[in-house]
Amino acid sequence: xxxxxxxxxxxxxxxxxxxxxxxxxxxxxxxIDFAFHLKRFWARIISLFSLVIPKIIYxxxxxxxxxxxxxxxxHTSYLDICYSPFYIDHTxxxxxxxxxxxxxxxxxxxxxxxxxxxxxxxxxxxxxFTRAGEEIGKGRSMVIYPEGTxxxxxxxxxxxxxxxxxxxxxxxxxxPVVNVNNWRxxxxxxxxxxxxxxxxxxxxxxxxxxTKGLTVNDLEAVKEKVFTFTLxxxxxxxGRKNQ
Numbered sequence: 001x002x003x004x005x006x007x008x009x010x011x012x013x014x015x016x017x018x019x020x021x022x023x024x025x026x027x028x029x030x031x032i033d034f035a036f037h038l039k040r041f042w043a044r045i046i047s048l049f050s051l052v053i054p055k056i057i058y059x060x061x062x063x064x065x066x067x068x069x070x071x072x073x074x075h076t077s078y079l080d081i082c083y084s085p086f087y088i089d090h091t092x093x094x095x096x097x098x099x100x101x102x103x104x105x106x107x108x109x110x111x112x113x114x115x116x117x118x119x120x121x122x123x124x125x126x127x128x129f130t131r132a133g134e135e136i137g138k139g140r141s142m143v144i145y146p147e148g149t150x151x152x153x154x155x156x157x158x159x160x161x162x163x164x165x166x167x168x169x170x171x172x173x174x175x176p177v178v179n180v181n182n183w184r185x186x187x188x189x190x191x192x193x194x195x196x197x198x199x200x201x202x203x204x205x206x207x208x209x210x211t212k213g214l215t216v217n218d219l220e221a222v223k224e225k226v227f228t229f230t231l232x233x234x235x236x237x238x239g240r241k242n243q
Contacts, residue, residue: 051198
């Protein structure tokens with residue numbers, strides 16, 4: 001729906017331009033908590049005016065996320081990032097590809113708040129995860145998409161180790177999040193070639209996974225647990241197997 005995509009573009013872009021002076025001031029002066037509150041406000045404006053209202057489902061009782069924690073989510077659409085403040089209730093830092101530093105206007109987030117990482121460079125990746133550990137030490141949570149990129153039509157890609165190693169090293173809980181079908185409402189790809197429409201995407205928040213007492217030897221088991229949980233929720237709420 002090209003007309004809806006124009007609506008989404010305006011719903012996303014115009015509020016951002018209006019809020020940009022506040023974002024700039026907050027980030028330049030180190031008011032990271034305030035900047036995240038602005039992100040939460042912005043997310044709700046995008047949702048309201050684009051007519052894409054996420055349905056947040058908790059597998060257990062609804063809860064406030066542990067502070068700090070590592071949020072581990074599959075990556076199917078740019079909506080995954082836009083709508084994450086709907087379930088994240090305290091300041092969180094995002095890890096993303098280094099190319100975002102060069103993005104007009106949006107680069108300010110990765111210059112002053114979020115963490116860019118060049119996954120092709122072992123040194124740069126190590127530096128990024130060291131900083132992520134420092135942010136956790138300040139009581140801020142991390143949001144990491146372990147596939148490393150947006151998947152095609154929601155097909156789950158193998159998870160990389162970084163998010164799980166970080167959580168185990170810092171002994172903080174992992175919060176598994178499943179973006180079930182965001183891609184059906186805003187698909188990655190060409191503006192007129194990819195899907196886009198209003199509706200009610202589903203996001204599932206699983207119970208926290210404790211890492212206290214775990215070591216690097218437990219990494220593969222924890223990663224497999226989150227991967228399997230993600231597959232199960234996609235099949236449960238969207239009827240798709242990972243094909």
